[in-house]
Amino acid sequence: MKSYDLIIVGAGPAGMSAAIAASRENIEILLLEGSDKIGRKILVTGNGKCNLTNSYQDIACYRTETPDMVLRLLDRFGPSQTAGFFRDLGILTRDKNGYIYPYNEQASTVRDAFESCIGEKKNITVRTGCHVDEVLPGRKGFRVITGTDTYTSTSVILTTGGYAGPGKGHDGSGFKLAGIMGHGLVPTYPALTALKSSAPFLKKVKGVRNQAKITLNIDGEPRYREKGELQWTDYGISGVAVFQLSRYAVIALEEGKTVSLSLDFLQEMDENQLYEYLCVQINNCSYKDAGEILKGFLPEKLTPVVLREAHLSVHDKLHQVSSDKLQDLVRSIKSFPLRINGYLGYEKAQVTRGGIPMKEVSDQLESVLHKGLYFAGEILDVDGTCGGYNLQWAFSSGNVSGKAAAEYIIKAKKR
Numbered sequence: 001m002k003s004y005d006l007i008i009v010g011a012g013p014a015g016m017s018a019a020i021a022a023s024r025e026n027i028e029i030l031l032l033e034g035s036d037k038i039g040r041k042i043l044v045t046g047n048g049k050c051n052l053t054n055s056y057q058d059i060a061c062y063r064t065e066t067p068d069m070v071l072r073l074l075d076r077f078g079p080s081q082t083a084g085f086f087r088d089l090g091i092l093t094r095d096k097n098g099y100i101y102p103y104n105e106q107a108s109t110v111r112d113a114f115e116s117c118i119g120e121k122k123n124i125t126v127r128t129g130c131h132v133d134e135v136l137p138g139r140k141g142f143r144v145i146t147g148t149d150t151y152t153s154t155s156v157i158l159t160t161g162g163y164a165g166p167g168k169g170h171d172g173s174g175f176k177l178a179g180i181m182g183h184g185l186v187p188t189y190p191a192l193t194a195l196k197s198s199a200p201f202l203k204k205v206k207g208v209r210n211q212a213k214i215t216l217n218i219d220g221e222p223r224y225r226e227k228g229e230l231q232w233t234d235y236g237i238s239g240v241a242v243f244q245l246s247r248y249a250v251i252a253l254e255e256g257k258t259v260s261l262s263l264d265f266l267q268e269m270d271e272n273q274l275y276e277y278l279c280v281q282i283n284n285c286s287y288k289d290a291g292e293i294l295k296g297f298l299p300e301k302l303t304p305v306v307l308r309e310a311h312l313s314v315h316d317k318l319h320q321v322s323s324d325k326l327q328d329l330v331r332s333i334k335s336f337p338l339r340i341n342g343y344l345g346y347e348k349a350q351v352t353r354g355g356i357p358m359k360e361v362s363d364q365l366e367s368v369l370h371k372g373l374y375f376a377g378e379i380l381d382v383d384g385t386c387g388g389y390n391l392q393w394a395f396s397s398g399n400v401s402g403k404a405a406a407e408y409i410i411k412a413k414k415r
């Protein structure tokens with residue numbers, strides 16, 4: 001049975017950050033990773049470009065029951081520390097409207113930099129292909145059991161992530177490990193994911209992208225709003241703005257509530273202005289049919305769908321329709337309804353909502369139940385919005401927990 005000062009379970013961005021932070025002290029660290037490669041998920045982040053963090057920070061970008069705690073943590077390790085951390089790893093960053101990427105916009109560079117930094121540390125041992133099946137707290141520390149080995153340590157950090165992400169390895173096993181040690185679980189759901197609809201027109205608009213303001217209605221009540229590009233698919237609707245709202249849509253669907261979206265395809269005009277605009281177009285261009293008039297501001301494939309919602313067709317001449325019908329058309333453009341009846345699961349989601357309750361950890365991210373046990377990253381009940389906030393949370397919580405665990409071990413050695 002081999003002994004270490006610190007065992008970190010899961011080598012994602014949180015676990016690797018924790019290992020590097022802890023390695024500054026003279027302690028022996030074992031980093032255990034279930035898959036065959038450390039930091040694998042980083043490769044798929046930001047469509048292969050890795051959106052590391054964001055220069056705009058607001059607590060609303062982190063969804064959690066304990067916003068104050070998250071703010072305090074970000075004060076200790078926020079975006080500027082993240083930029084410094086990556087500069088030390090030899091990675092310059094690029095700011096694109098506040099979204100921070102590695103300068104070469106290659107996620108593989110980020111993963112490789114972590115790997116070479118960890119490989120160079122004499123006091124970090126990495127074992128890949130080691131799925132941890134049990135963590136048992138005892139009087140003097142922990143026993144950590146994999147399929148083939150048992151290790152002991154003074155301290156453990158659980159950084160196993162959640163369920164979200166492509167491929168295997170995201171089995172939520174960290175939640176079970178923590179559960180056996182008495183920790184609770186805020187119910188988990190996919191967040192930052194696409195929404196499904198059974199609207200019959202979807203096959204015809206598949207592939208269309210357009211800007212919209214989206215209102216998420218739950219049981220008929222408007223609840224959340226986002227603006228951005230919509231990506232129409234044959235199963236429903238996707239895009240960053242939809243991802244941002246998905247967390248709330250998923251929870252509402254799981255609670256059996258009715259979920260729909262109202263899509264505003266022309267945010268620049270209110271209903272009156274749009275009505276006036278249509279009247280001018282109809283007067284000036286009476287030779288145009290309805291389809292041609294709407295093509296002036298809507299993607300071509302979307303025009304028959306929007307017209308049909310107002311019981312019109314692309315061939316109708318708008319100067320022949322009643323003003324009530326024209327108002328129906330205005331409403332169809334400004335608040336197009338889309339019923340949502342499902343969502344894409346963890347395999348396609350970017351993050352897990354829920355996890356180990358933040359009230360069960362201290363400001364150092366130490367378990368309130370077991371001294372020397374720490375948590376960091378997606379395993380905790382904090383999910384960021386799109387824009388680099390989930391990686392920022394992994395780096396922040398990884399660094400804080402790694403430093404805290406190292407201090408705990410130094411104190412324990414002196415006792």
Ligand SMILES: Cc1cc2nc3c(=O)[nH]c(=O)nc-3n(C[C@H](O)[C@H](O)[C@H](O)COP(=O)(O)OP(=O)(O)OC[C@H]3O[C@@H](n4cnc5c(N)ncnc54)[C@H](O)[C@@H]3O)c2cc1C
Nearest residue numbers: 010012013014034045046051132160161377378388390391
């Ligand atoms: C497609 C996609 C794109 C994304 N893009 C971005 C982006 O651009 N910006 C951003 O901020 N966020 C992005 N995210 C979210 C971000 O990647 C995650 O929030 C982040 O990786 C979480 O880090 P983590 O270390 O907590 O967990 P993970 O990255 O999930 O790492 C956990 C590690 O633990 C290992 N593990 C799990 N259980 C065990 C066990 N029992 N024993 C041993 N090892 C175990 C896993 O194999 C894994 O390597 C994206 C996510 C996805 C899926």
